[in-house]
Amino acid sequence: MTFFLLAVSLLYALFTFILWLTWLRIPQxxxxxxxxxxxxxxxxxxxxxxxxxxxxxxxxxxxxxxxxxxxxxxxxxxxxxxxxxxxxxxxxxxxxxxxxxxxxxxxxxxxxxxxxxxxxxxxxxxxxxxxxxxxxxxxxxxxxxxxxxxxxxxxxxxxxxxxxxxxxxxxxxxxxxxxxxxxxxxxxxxxxxxxxxxxxxxxxxxxxxxxxxxxxxxxxxxxxxxxxxxxxxxxxxxxxxxxxxxxxxxxxxxxxxxxxxxxxxxxxxxxWRAYESYLPSLLAVFVFLSNAAPIVAIVAWLTGFLNGNTTLVVIGLKAVPEFLFLRQILVFLQKKSSVNVIPLTQLIYPLYVVFFGLAAQGKGYVWKDRKLS
Missing domain, CATH: 3.90.550.10 (Spore Coat Polysaccharide Biosynthesis Protein SpsA; Chain A)
Incomplete structure (x- = not known):
């Protein structure tokens, strides 16, 4: 389990770091x-x-x-x-x-x-x-x-x-x-x-x-x-x-x-289930696993299956690159005041992604006063 959590977290850190550099290179x-x-x-x-x-x-x-x-x-x-x-x-x-x-x-x-x-x-x-x-x-x-x-x-x-x-x-x-x-x-x-x-x-x-x-x-x-x-x-x-x-x-x-x-x-x-291209579907699964990793790591630490240092590494590999990337996007969108909320979002977002990833497996939702499937 330790290897899997670290592998997913390292890949996510690399992925987010690439996004950060790519954003900086997009010309205005x-x-x-x-x-x-x-x-x-x-x-x-x-x-x-x-x-x-x-x-x-x-x-x-x-x-x-x-x-x-x-x-x-x-x-x-x-x-x-x-x-x-x-x-x-x-x-x-x-x-x-x-x-x-x-x-x-x-x-x-x-x-x-x-x-x-x-x-x-x-x-x-x-x-x-x-x-x-x-x-x-x-x-x-x-x-x-x-x-x-x-x-x-x-x-x-x-x-x-x-x-x-x-x-x-x-x-x-x-x-x-x-x-x-x-x-x-x-x-x-x-x-x-x-x-x-x-x-x-x-x-x-x-x-x-x-x-x-x-x-x-x-x-x-x-x-x-x-x-x-x-x-x-x-x-x-x-x-x-x-x-x-x-x-x-x-x-x-x-x-x-x-x-x-x-x-x-x-x-x-x-x-995501309807994507014909493999890439968006793969990305959706990858993001789901990457956000699940800190939750699993914390639960494993609380139950004695993972040591504290490894848990901190898993969390840090997600939090630090994410902060750098999100800060740049928010500044461009003229939402610099929301930068301070990034850490709180990072605490909530893994639970949010896991919840909606599972909720999306069920059919039907209400939109504009209509029930759609």
């Missing part, structure tokens, strides 16, 4: 677009019951410095007045805004349906997706368009973080989310893309059609972002890139209730 690009290279962008926003926040996002879009864009808001049968707010805003909007009411039909993946129908109406050559509860800065689309012009990437993943932290629970979510954003960014830089976030995602419309959109994964409620990224990466091995630009940061609200947090994380964790 400039938001400069040559007028002749300015692509038309269609911003797709699938929504359901976002009456409290959708107008804030639309106001952010009205203030974009980049003006070659249109917006499609696909309303998935909201039970509040989300659609009415969007329709009213469209009548006075300074940009092309197209409300798209969707029928309340039974579907395994409402979000994929919303995105697919929106893309069928899109006039832009680039599709940019975000969520109805997000906020974006005035140079968000400029940063995306500039990066596309500079790289000709087939899919661009952008940074996402939370708006403000009002309590410790919010700060813990910020640190955890930063680890996902950073790991996804580094995996793209290493040409082995594993994860991205649909709250800040861009891809070429023709490429979406070329890979068949969500065909083959449309029976899964989650994964409108990652499964599409994997399909595009398989067709274009060097075509998936991360946009490391502070102007491109999208901010969303942290979960205020444990129930909402649980359902989202279970939804995320449930995706």
């Amino acid at each position: 690009v400039q938001s400069v677009v040559v007028d002749g290279d300015a692509p038309v962008i269609t911003v797709v926003i699938p929504v359901r019951n976002e009456a409290e926040s959708i107008e804030d996002l639309l106001q952010d879009l009205s203030q974009q410095a980049y003006r070659h864009f249109e917006v499609v808001v696909a309303d998935d049968s909201s039970t509040d007045n989300t659609l009415a707010i969007v329709q009213a805003y469209a009548r006075r909007s300074s940009f092309d805004l197209h409300p798209l009411p969707l029928t309340n039909e039974q579907t395994a993946s409402p979000k994929k349906r919303a995105i697919t129908q929106s893309i069928s109406l899109a006039k832009g050559s680039l599709i940019v997706t975000t969520d109805g509860d997000c906020r974006v800065g005035p140079h968000w689309l400029t940063a995306i368009a500039a990066f596309y012009s500079q790289t000709n990437a087939r899919l661009i993943s952008g940074p996402v973080t939370f708006t403000t932290e009002e309590n410790l629970f919010d700060s813990l979510q910020t640190v955890e989310f930063a680890s996902l954003i950073g790991t996804g960014a580094c995996s793209m830089a290493l040409d082995f893309p594993t994860m991205c976030n649909g709250a800040n995602l861009c891809y070429v419309k023709e490429v979406f059609v070329e890979v068949g959109g969500f065909a083959g994964v449309d029976h899964l409620a989650s994964g409108d972002d990652e499964f599409l990224m994997h399909k595009i990466a398989a067709r274009y091995p060097n075509g998936v890139r991360f946009l490391k630009n502070a102007n491109a940061i999208v901010r969303t609200k942290p979960h205020r209730s444990m129930r909402a947090f649980y359902n989202q994380r279970k939804r995320w964790a449930s995706k």
Whole structure:
């Protein structure tokens, strides 16, 4: 057991150290677009019951410095007045805004349906997706368009973080989310893309059609972002890139209730079983084992099966490289105040990963007032 714990911990330390160095080597690009290279962008926003926040996002879009864009808001049968707010805003909007009411039909993946129908109406050559509860800065689309012009990437993943932290629970979510954003960014830089976030995602419309959109994964409620990224990466091995630009940061609200947090994380964790590529599945198992190792080591020490020095080594091999990596990501995301919460997150996160890794084996969760499988 000692050999296994040390081996897993050493591999994880090496893995995290490589991520840290990779992040440092990803260049921070400039938001400069040559007028002749300015692509038309269609911003797709699938929504359901976002009456409290959708107008804030639309106001952010009205203030974009980049003006070659249109917006499609696909309303998935909201039970509040989300659609009415969007329709009213469209009548006075300074940009092309197209409300798209969707029928309340039974579907395994409402979000994929919303995105697919929106893309069928899109006039832009680039599709940019975000969520109805997000906020974006005035140079968000400029940063995306500039990066596309500079790289000709087939899919661009952008940074996402939370708006403000009002309590410790919010700060813990910020640190955890930063680890996902950073790991996804580094995996793209290493040409082995594993994860991205649909709250800040861009891809070429023709490429979406070329890979068949969500065909083959449309029976899964989650994964409108990652499964599409994997399909595009398989067709274009060097075509998936991360946009490391502070102007491109999208901010969303942290979960205020444990129930909402649980359902989202279970939804995320449930995706790994459906990965066709071996790498994301292997990474998911590796992360699970790496986070289980400190728990096993502490239990083994308390029960006399492991000495204290070995236990400290197992914990240290995980904690030190993680701190270095997470600190860099949080500083980039303009969340330096959350750096102090990293040690507490490291105490809780192993239990969290093990719990959701096991919880994801069960089927079904509630999302947007719907029970999905």
